[in-house]
Amino acid sequence: MKKITIAGLLALFTLPAYPQQHFDTPDKAATALVDAISTHNETAMNELLGDNWQQYLPPEGADPEAVARFLRDWKVSHKIISEGDIAWLDVGASEWQLPIPMLKTAEGWHFDMASAEDEIQTRExxxxxxxxxxxxxxxxxxxxxxxxxxxxxxxxxxxxxxxxxxxxxxxxxxxxxxxxxxxxxxxxxxxxxxxxxxxxxxxxxxxxxxxxxxxxxxxxxxxxxxxxxxxxxxxxxxxxxxxxxxxxxxxxxxxxxxxxxxxx
The missing domain is CATH 3.30.700 (Glycoprotein, Type 4 Pilin)
Incomplete structure (x- = not known):
């Protein structure tokens, strides 16, 4: 498994809190996340990940190489792995999996930072x-x-x-x-x-x-x-x-x- 620090990805962006955005499909949610990372869109990141993702930022800040590698792997290949109302994003030839799952609710698909906590810490x-x-x-x-x-x-x-x-x-x-x-x-x-x-x-x-x-x-x-x-x-x-x-x-x-x- 590729050791990319997702906290490093998120460290590009800062506060404040916004209502979390929902999507019709997990594919649209994943694409929106990659677009936000690619364009350094702070507002979009806050809307996608909700108001609690800041707690996962590492003290040393962002890892630019990890961010660049994630975006390169996305361009190589990406796919959604679905299990009922939960979906995961895999990128690159090695199929590295983003540790933040997408969850389906009555409002649609959204990124579930609460469920990602254990996986992010395990990888760190x-x-x-x-x-x-x-x-x-x-x-x-x-x-x-x-x-x-x-x-x-x-x-x-x-x-x-x-x-x-x-x-x-x-x-x-x-x-x-x-x-x-x-x-x-x-x-x-x-x-x-x-x-x-x-x-x-x-x-x-x-x-x-x-x-x-x-x-x-x-x-x-x-x-x-x-x-x-x-x-x-x-x-x-x-x-x-x-x-x-x-x-x-x-x-x-x-x-x-x-x-x-x-x-x-």
Whole structure:
């Protein structure tokens, strides 16, 4: 399934609330949505999605690439999948499904944002978890880069002020970039990176390194926690509501139960 953030699509548009529009067929509803997205028509978006869609906007705002990809896929192919009084829009060769269903009532077909809530959150969690795994692989590459420069692995993600004792440090134009970019240092404390926090496991294997990651808000920004070692192998575990506390308590890299290796 294509990982397109529908919240990113909707983030192009802003308030206020309007009476929700209904259509004779789901095809007409879908076409109206695509037209509104294509033309950046704020009024049409509000009329199509009602007065509660704003709650699904991500804090980082729109994803222009996702919007462009959705519109390209629509042009490639699109079809309506109907099941009684519910219909879904599939677009593109891979038949990516818009997570907002269309519902038929006595007034006609309309987009049902309330029913879309769980699916939107599920997809957002999946996207965050994939981003966390990719970030952990980037950490392994950064540690290898750091070792090539200093013949030792870094014990910190972010360097102390004025030093290069971590994987990231600020640079000036023309300087060689640090092994790790600034993404692991969120602008807002506690916000994390794509819904995840990261911490170097202090007592990793001898002459090695390891990293652990957990969701900023369990069940909202992510579900699984992850660990990775210098062999670039990732393990995952569902640590539940106490994910943050349990992850911070990990002092040694030891992926035993409930940790399971991810096949990649």
């Amino acid at each position: 969690i999946g996207r965050n978890e994939l981003s966390a795994i990719q970030a952990m692989h980037a950490y392994v590459d950064a540690q290898e880069d750091y070792y090539q420069r200093f013949q030792v692995y870094a014990a910190r993600l972010l360097s102390s002020e004025g030093k290069k004792d971590g994987l990231y440090w600020p640079t000036q134009p023309g300087d060689e970039p640090s092994p790790l970019g600034p993404a692991f240092s969120p602008a807002v404390p506690g916000m994390g990176y794509h819904g995840y926090q990261f911490h170097i496991i202090p007592d990793a294997k001898k002459e090695g390194f390891a990293l652990i990651a957990w969701p900023v808000k369990y069940g909202e920004t992510g579900i699984m926690s992850f660990m990775i070692d210098q062999n670039d192998k990732v393990w995952q575990a569902n640590l539940g509501e106490l994910s943050a506390r349990k992850a911070k308590e990990v002092k040694a890299f030891s992926p035993k139960d409930p940790w399971q290796e991810i096949s990649q």
